[in-house]
Amino acid sequence: MPTRLLAALAGACLLAAPLVPGIPPFWFTLLAYAGLSAIVVIGLVVLTGVAGITSFGQAMFVGVGAYATALLTTRAGLSPWLSLPAALAAAAAAAWIIGAVTLRLSGHYLPLGTIAWNISFFYVLGNTDWLGRYDGLAGLPPITLLGVPLLESSRVVYLIWACVGLCVWLTQRLLRSRTGRAIRALKGGVVAAESFGIDTARAKIVAFVYAAVLAALSGWLYAHVQRAINPTPFSLNASIEYLLMAVIGGAGSIGGGVFGAVLVTVLKDQLQNVLPLVFGTQGNFEAIVFGVLLVLMLQRAPDGLWPLLTRRSVALPPDRGPAPRPLPPRPAAAPGTLLLEATALRKTFGGLVAVNDIGFSVRAGEVVALIGPNGAGKSTTFNLVTGVARLTAGGVRLSGREVAGLPARAIARLGCARTFQHVKLVAGMSVLENVALGAHLRGSAGPVRGALGLDGPEEAALFAAAQAALDRVGLGSARDLPAGSLALGQQRIVEIARALCLGPSLLLLDEPAAGLRHREKQALGDLLRRLRQEGLGILLVEHDMDFVMALADRLVVMNFGAKLCEGAPASVRSNPAVVEAYLGSAA
Template sequence: MRIASLSPHARIFLVLVPLLALLPLVLPTYQVTLANNIGIFALATLGIVLLTGIGGMTSFGQAAFVGISAYSTAYLAIGTDLPAQLGWLGGSPWGGLLLGMVLTLAVAALLGALTLRLSGHYLPLGTIAWGLSLFYLFGNLEFLGGHTGLSGMPALRLFGISLDRAESLYYLIWALVLLAVVVTLNLLDSREGRAIRALRGGQRMSESMGVNTFRAKMVAFLVSAGFAALAGWLYAYTQRFVSPAPFSLQAGIDFMFMALIGGVGQVWGALIGATAVTFLKQWLQDWLPHILGRTGNFESIVFGLLIVVLMQRMPGGIAGWLARHLGHARKLAPSAQPAPTPVEPLPRRALPAKGEAILEVRGVTKRFGGLVANNDISFDVHAGEILAVIGPNGAGKSTLFNQLSCVDRPTSGEIRFRGRRIDGRTAREMAGAGLSRTFQHVKLLPTMSVLENAAIGAHLRGGKGVAAAALRLDRREEARLLDEARRQLGRVGLGQHLHAEAGSLALGQQRILEIARALCADPCLLLLDEPAAGLRHLEKQALAELLKRLRAEGMAIVLVEHDMDFVMGLVDRVFVMEFGEQIAEGVPETIQTNPAVLEAYLGGVE
């Protein structure tokens, strides 16, 4: 394999692995110990990168998670007064790892279940409060040694090899760090990973594409806590002593600062941040007492100010800056490159027979307080038919559209999709049933590629989970998902832009991309909210051709649109609304001469 064909991540590995392997041979033991600490910090910080930088959630409880695991490990390793139920785990490092992992994940699952459905402020506040209470708990529990902690841990022995020297622990720690980086990179480049990456700013969109956003948040939170647990296990065996202080809220804040300084949006930011902060802290602790004339935790002033400046001037941190200046910003993983071999296409849903009623709207009324936004609306849409909903601004089209797409529920009346009642169901449930949509205000993930954006639409057509993604057991399915996305993008005319960032497309192209994403879900009903807005003449013609082709295949399409030229030449029937009421319905020719419609659009003739 030629170096030029490797992904940027692979190239970093190629440089980093030999470098890391050689370090302990040339560094004095003191520096190796420092490198061990950096590795442990990097592992915990990697969790923050995944959670905060990629998932858009904030936790200050990472140090507390490290603490749970470190205490579990120390408690079992010392193993002097274990309760009978835990006796079989005593003295074994695997037991410590298991207990630490289980306890950490259990606490994370509880905290996640309580806060992740709520707005983004509750997780950080919850982890601050909980991190503090855990700190006081460690300091007060007799069997954990109170404020003095637990000491006298035996050295780590794995498979009969004693890892009692800093140099031997070094290889274990850094192997695990690199493994965690690989696992994270694999996870992010997968179906579940796209769901996590869509959490920042794309939650409503991904719910409509069938993604369970709560689950995606939980996955990110648990993986992040898992890294902390692993770091805690290593920490206990590196220090062979645990006390409450290193797991305080302050330490949790330090991990967040490491991630931010290193670059919270990039996996490598965790390694850079842990290294930079550790060295900077040491340097400041040497120099600040000379400058200020007394000792104290004054480096926190410098770090705090650094974070403020960073957030104002360079939110991407060091890694973000490097990525921008070394030219390969946000290059995507290899699987995003052109398809190497043809893959078996994904199975398709059996499309309903032409003419079958797909959507039946009966007496739908929506009230917002005293305002009646939709009043007694009824219509049908059939397979192989395009219906346009038109009306002046404020007619209630968007309200109707929200109810059809299950974002909002009617006050009264019912909506049936293929005979099943859907009003009151969630947008996510409907995505699975074959209803797909686009948004009036384009909802794309601007820093993800066009291909990945489209692939989110195919989320429910794959089933591989987190473990499969982390271990790359999902490659066949992933290739099929991406192939489907590629096919739909080709179909709408975006085949040339697969690897561009979605945010770099023109507005019209972004609308078309939304249609490709909706098609990836293999729907039988397509809801399009102003698809022609912002499109140029030729693009409109191409869009009309595409919709006609979909109609011919048996798709039912509902579109809300203002562009009358576009609508009248394309659709089978037009449904006209004004002030929340239905004022006309029929084929385009009769609508164009309908007096009520003319009155609504042009005003009455005296």
């Protein structure tokens, strides 16, 4: 069933509920709590489902928002609406500080770090006198709308679900924006994202802060609905429950997050009523059921229940506005201009010398092929040139500028684009969106413009450039397909289109012909020849010698990390040292 139809049905049910006689007020209260949880889980969709950052600390940010508004309204005399910006700002500041420290961690250390922060926050609340210790704060004023205090659950539920709708709208806009694509690119690998100009540390912070702000909005609503707060709702258990909602509903989609929040909230209430009757005693037996349910979900439906209901494919961002203005092209280098000069490149891993004093150059309008047996150090050399790996010694100059030691995103900003030996696409994004990631540096819209939908003309231009790059490589008809559904050879071509979308002057291709059929290789060769004629410099790593010999102007041969020889294809082909390196001395 389409997502919009499900959302429309849910909204209609919510609007019609007060008109149905006999509905107990408790169900409105339960629906209100489901909405409060949904706001937090929408933030978790961005943070965990999209950015891949597992957090067990979202209840902490709910607490920051709740306690900030409680202090401002009870002790500073502000109205709830005036305290809202301060509560959101407090959560954003806390998330920025905590994220700057915690997001440096990786693997299981990152979620453990968020657990530590949440536990610490809980005990700070419970042991601080001016925060009311474990008794908390009481006497909070209710939210007033158009002069009417929202005291009954049948009234406040509309405000809560209006906030849910606002969060859904903002999050959809954000994820379809330039910043949203940067956040989504984190799942394709940090190395790849940095290589086409994305500041991955900033993208993680943006996702972390955004999720915290939504959590604080939920905390603000909760505080004025309850009109009294204490540390219990902001404990680690609450954070685990929010994450459970995201996993059960489907952490990869906004609809899944909302669905999971409603499902778990209602199911928890019903289990608390039924299970004590089944077991004949009181206890938190619903935790056992949720544990079993979580294990079954991870085994049978790891993407959650929402995709099973909607069968939703990758969505293409809608066309925003009239025909776009084309992005300004990068100034082309004059033929023969020295683009890349690598001098005495050296890379060691302990006692292993992976690259040993390699040097070569690439000029505008030239194709240079870096060849050698497996394990010769070719891909490592690529990583040294593009800033993915740090040099042990040597120098790299791009267009006359020394770039050794610069991060990959800074080197991409200088007009150097690359592909990878092992394809690095974001499988859940469409082909067009993956290619548009290559144009990240050619846009400037930030998260606020993206979330508010103020980036329409720029987005249209970026996607027009992405479409042009796809048409150029012959995959324009595949624009709407999920990138992960393409064959390996097609995925390599998509990577080339993404690199071209940067508007580079230097193009580094790591085994681009691997997995391609004969006709596809011919088409790739024709494309690279056209790019050479347009003035691009191309550095190529490839094992298909027929492809290389027909295309390259110069060959640089590596063996055991060292430079074996350099020259025109004809001279290199007949070089005895090259023959021995590839075939062995007996041959």
